[in-house]
Each structure stands twice: as structure tokens, then as C-alpha cells.
Amino acid sequence: MSAPPTGPLSGLRVLDLTRVLAGPTCTQMLGDLGAEVIKIERPEAGDDTRGFAPPFVPKTKESAYFVGVNRNKKSVTLDIAKPEGQAVILKLLESCDILVENFKVGALAKYGLGYEQLAAKFPRLIYCSITGFGQTGPYAPRPGYDALIQAMGGVMSLTGEPKGSPQKVGVPVADLFAGLYGCIGILAAVNHRHATGEGQQIDIGMLDTHVAWLANQGMNYLATGENPPRLGNQHPNIAPYQEFPTKDGYIILAVGNDPTFERFCKAFGQEHLLSDPRFATNPIRVQNRDLVTETLTPVMQSKTTAEWITALEAQKIGCGPINTLKDVFSDPHVQARNMVVEMPHASGETVQVIANPVKLSRTPPSYRSAAPVLGQHTQEVLREVVGMSEAEIAGLKEKGIL
Structure with missing residues (x-):
């Protein structure tokens, strides 16, 4: 029974x-x-x-x-x-x-x-x-x-x-x-x-x-009439919001708004980007996503994934490792x-x-x-x-x- x-x-x-x-x-x-x-x-x-x-x-x-x-x-x-x-x-x-x-x-x-x-x-x-x-x-x-x-x-x-x-x-x-x-x-x-x-x-x-x-991507099409392109791991509406190579692997960096981008730049030696008009706001960074990626890639490669997670979490900046399923099921959270x-x-x-x-x-x-x-x-x-x-x-x- x-x-x-x-x-x-x-x-x-x-x-x-x-x-x-x-x-x-x-x-x-x-x-x-x-x-x-x-x-x-x-x-x-x-x-x-x-x-x-x-x-x-x-x-x-x-x-x-x-x-x-x-x-x-x-x-x-x-x-x-x-x-x-x-x-x-x-x-x-x-x-x-x-x-x-x-x-x-x-x-x-x-x-x-x-x-x-x-x-x-x-x-x-x-x-x-x-x-x-x-x-x-x-x-x-x-x-x-x-x-x-x-x-x-x-x-x-x-x-x-x-x-x-x-x-x-x-x-x-x-x-x-x-x-x-x-x-x-x-x-x-x-x-x-x-x-x-x-x-x-x-x-x-x-x-x-x-x-x-289809959520935001479906709405992006309805708003523009244009088919959204494939972007790999990049976000269609936010930048930087993607995977980056680190010294020993990869990490997801999720900079969800302009104050977070400012915090990132000030914390990690990139203050000069704040006066560059090509990085001024999220819509402009989305338009210049290739430049954003090229600029930040060497920065992200300067630390290991673990070092970045510790440093980014201290600044309350979204980040995370790219886990295998073994990593997922052994994750303490x-x-x-x-x-x-x-x-x-x-x-x-x-x-x-x-x-x-x-x-x-x-x-x-x-x-x-x-x-x-x-x-x-x-x-x-x-x-x-x-x-x-x-x-x-x-x-x-x-x-x-x-």
C-alpha cells in the first residue's frame, strides 16, 4: 500500500x-x-x-x-x-x-x-x-x-x-x-x-x-521587426553580461546596470572607461559590445576564477563559475x-x-x-x-x- x-x-x-x-x-x-x-x-x-x-x-x-x-x-x-x-x-x-x-x-x-x-x-x-x-x-x-x-x-x-x-x-x-x-x-x-x-x-x-x-528576445523582435542575432553567451540588452576567460578558466560576469559598471571600473583599475563616451551608458555599451568585450577580456584574464568571484562578490557584482553537473550537485548552496x-x-x-x-x-x-x-x-x-x-x-x- x-x-x-x-x-x-x-x-x-x-x-x-x-x-x-x-x-x-x-x-x-x-x-x-x-x-x-x-x-x-x-x-x-x-x-x-x-x-x-x-x-x-x-x-x-x-x-x-x-x-x-x-x-x-x-x-x-x-x-x-x-x-x-x-x-x-x-x-x-x-x-x-x-x-x-x-x-x-x-x-x-x-x-x-x-x-x-x-x-x-x-x-x-x-x-x-x-x-x-x-x-x-x-x-x-x-x-x-x-x-x-x-x-x-x-x-x-x-x-x-x-x-x-x-x-x-x-x-x-x-x-x-x-x-x-x-x-x-x-x-x-x-x-x-x-x-x-x-x-x-x-x-x-x-x-x-x-x-x-521567448520573453525579451521575442519582444525585441516585435519592437524592431528585426531578427535578433546569435550572440553566444552575451546578453542582447545588457553589456557586459557574458562569459569571460580568466587565468585558469571562465567566469560569468553580469553587470546589470550603470552603477554596477561604475563600481566595477573603480574597483579594478578601469576608471578611465568612465570618461570614455563609448562606455557611458548601458545602451551605448550594447551598441559597442565588441569593444566592451575586447577591452575587458585582458582585465578578466589577470585573475583566476576563484579570485574574481571573491573580488566581485565583495563589490556586490554579479558573477559565477561555469559549473559542470558534478560541480552543481556538490555546490554547498x-x-x-x-x-x-x-x-x-x-x-x-x-x-x-x-x-x-x-x-x-x-x-x-x-x-x-x-x-x-x-x-x-x-x-x-x-x-x-x-x-x-x-x-x-x-x-x-x-x-x-x-
Whole structure:
């Protein structure tokens, strides 16, 4: 028996029909905040990411990818392409508040599980659909993949060295943002239902969410009609705000405003730049970014990274090392913030996972159960939630439904 959910969303039950990353990111967040999440997986195969390996979590047969986004969930194997499987889904929905899915547009309707079909039977149901391009528009039928969305959404045109090729971000941000926006939409719909009793559909398109987080670069384009160039690690609107070589490596220097630039110059022997009109204000420094970089590079190469961090922090000037992941997870601040959690796993091993970053003072995220092994909770859920007998469960298993 799994530990009872605790947290601000305890009492809510989520039917999770998602796989890979965008959807599981959304449902893991709901689970961390206390919702009971029932994850439906294909018999024998399960979520695709169970096979995204190596690496495996040490001493288990579970992929690190899957374990990273599926904690606080119960795994039920069920073939929803069969009428018997669909009937089980309908029984589950009698006690579920939220359904999250990331099938292609129209795919679940073939099984009688589309939003319009279910809303008629379960008017309080909150139904979140996460797809590559949303439920409407000319691209709606297309499949969505993270690298594809990064390319079509513009971020690849902004990422990389000025004379290099376009680059995607090193982690699947298109998937992650879609999942988080989906979670935000669900929370808004839960609040609406509290007030009205009505459920609704949340339509999340990965391309939409990608366009939404273009942020200052998107606004730079809308303001000028010009495509922002690739700038490597430089900031499009602030200078100097970039990486610089040091005596023994690299550092990020973030001079966010003119008073900070003045403080930098006075502290490190560059007072003469304050009387140079080419360095007078941030907008002028942005126009002369190549000159700023050429001027400050030899200055930054005069000290080691550690020496610069000590000196810059003393002046309250933004700076930081460029950490490897080994550096990140051994960083004393990351450790003090408890960003790695150890959880017991069904294999009998203890697994490490990256913690939820949301710090709530009264109802913090809970870590009740590590990512489940395939089908770990099938009998438990069918018996205790659906109310099926052992004979009925055995019958479904014999037919290959479970």
C-alpha cells in the first residue's frame, strides 16, 4: 500500500495518460504537491522512457530518465485500445478530478476518451491535453518533438556562437515548459471548479508555450521587426553580461546596470572607461559590445576564477563559475537547499532524484514514492479504486488487457 498523499493538492486524483517528458513533468508536479496520480502504461512496454537508457539508476533496471519524472505515481498497466481497457478508464474517471494526456490530436476520441465525449459524462472533469501544436491550427495533426519545437519556436536561431550553427538548448526545455504551463493551467481550472463546479479542457501546444517564453528576445523582435542575432553567451540588452576567460578558466560576469559598471571600473583599475563616451551608458555599451568585450577580456584574464568571484562578490557584482553537473550537485548552496532527495525504490535500492524547487512554508512538496516499476500498482488500484474483484482482475490479465 502506497503512502497517503499529503500537500495542498491532497484529495485530488489524477488520471495520467502521458508518456515521455512534457506530460510526466506536469503530473509529477501535481503528485509532488499532494495529488494522487494514477499513471496508465502499456502492458509489457510501459512509458517509452523506460527504454531511454543507459544510464540506468544504479543497481536497478530502471532508466534514469524515467525515474526523474515519475515519482509519486502509481503505475497501472492497461490496454486502452481494447473495449475492456476503455471500460476500466471510465470506471477510474468516476473518482478522478483531472485527466492529463499527450496523445496526438483526436487519438483518444477513437477510444471514446476525447474531451467532448468525457465532458458529457463527467462535467466536473478537468482535462489537460498537451500536444506539439495544440488542438487547433494547420499544424495540429503533426507530432511534436522537443528539438523540432526548439527549431520552429525560434530559440535555436538565438542560441550558439555568432558565426556558428544554430544550437538547441542542452536540456529539453520545450517539453519541460509545456509540462509546467500545463500544470499552471490545471491549477487555474481547479480554482475555477471550486467556484463553479465546472470542469474544462486545457489545451497546451508545445509551440505556443515555446513562443511564450521567448520573453525579451521575442519582444525585441516585435519592437524592431528585426531578427535578433546569435550572440553566444552575451546578453542582447545588457553589456557586459557574458562569459569571460580568466587565468585558469571562465567566469560569468553580469553587470546589470550603470552603477554596477561604475563600481566595477573603480574597483579594478578601469576608471578611465568612465570618461570614455563609448562606455557611458548601458545602451551605448550594447551598441559597442565588441569593444566592451575586447577591452575587458585582458582585465578578466589577470585573475583566476576563484579570485574574481571573491573580488566581485565583495563589490556586490554579479558573477559565477561555469559549473559542470558534478560541480552543481556538490555546490554547498545547492546542497543547503536540499535539491537532491533520496527515496526508497521498489527494487529495494535507494535512488537519488532531483527535488521539486517549489518551497512552500506550510504545505511543502512531499516525496512519498519513487518512480514505480511497470505495473506495480495495477492490482491495488483496480481493487481499491475501481472496486474489481480478484477474479475480474485475473480475467483481464488473461485477455492481455493488463
